[in-house]
């Protein structure tokens with residue numbers, strides 16, 4: 522008899538985006554004909570850069586001809602893309618990695634979930650709170666927690682690193698000994714970016730405790746401040762203790778195209794592994810569980826890393842950051858306390874007079890007809906905040922902000 526993985530039943534209701542959709546639908550039914558504006562989702566909206574589109578069209582032409590057709594490629598990714606990634610890290614971040622330390626994937630989210638395959642079920646996991654939900658849910662399903670405690674909205678067995686206004690939404694390393702630490706910088710949902718000193722504290726902790734950091738840098742292209750680290754490998758010693766996950770989704774507008782990469786260094790070690798063992802294990806995992814990313818997407822990725830392609834991607838990123846500036850200035854002009862939105866596409870906004878995230882969500886929907894995302898959906902420390910997303914067409918963002926400015930005076 523087959524039996525289910527009972528860890529699934531521990532998952533707290535996948536409540537956030539379905540509940541946002543439900544409340545929006547209910548409101549729309551009560552207010553037919555009123556246009557609802559959306560600043561909720563973390564999904565790109567603008568057209569792909571021409572340089573990338575041309576490269577993908579060219580790849581399609583090659584696939585359309587039997588003399589140039591290619592099928593499966595290397596599971597780890599096209600050599601040309603892995604070399605381009607290696608050169609990009611060297612040129613833009615001053616980080617020297619080897620080509621075979623890059624593993625191309627179909628996106629950062631699946632890598633974030635899959636990476637736990639490398640680690641024993643009895644590892645203690647620390648996560649930032651609030652956090653991108655996949656880090657939590659993948660480890661629940663992987664059996665690294667006890668039950669969910671509804672009264673605290675926490676899973677037993679996880680170590681929550683609370684990100685609050687007091688610590689600038691970048692927590693210090695845990696007091697206790699943990700084994701796996703998930704970090705995301707620039708952060709989704711808070712928009713906070715860790716400084717080199719803050720990351721160094723985590724790297725020092727991890728080396729001392731032989732812990733592993735899983736560093737999600739999906740928004741690294743949004744960092745303007747040259748002092749802020751865009752790769753964890755800018756911190757000395759990080760190759761021994763950190764895996765980095767990144768994606769073309771927010772860099773190149775590839776949310777629908779699907780392409781990402783992870784870096785598993787040869788030097789990475791944990792308590793019971795030798796040098797290179799984790800790298801070999803991930804290679805083994807990818808070769809048997811994964812058949813490589815789309816070759817069309819990879820052609821676009823190679824184009825995104827050329828000087829011209831990267832410049833076009835930066836323009837796209839700047840467009841969204843222009844939206845972020847409009848949103849942040851609009852909210853601040855009304856007296857709201859905002860975080861993020863400068864080196865990140867998310868503006869983390871505190872609700873007035875201590876109201877809950879959902880009440881603030883309802884207030885903005887009801888008065889301004891704008892949908893945002895309740896912060897409490899990303900973890901208990903998100904309570905009292907909403908996340909406002911800069912992804913959207915400029916004119917829609919302007920209309921939403923104008924409506925907020927008109928109708929949300931507090």
Ligand SMILES: *Cc1c(COP(=O)(O)O)cnc(C)c1O
Pocket residue numbers: 563627628629630631653705709737739767768769770771775776780781
């Ligand atoms: C959007 C996002 C990603 C990228 O996910 P893909 O699967 O590559 O589209 C990764 N991490 C975070 C925190 C994100 O917000």
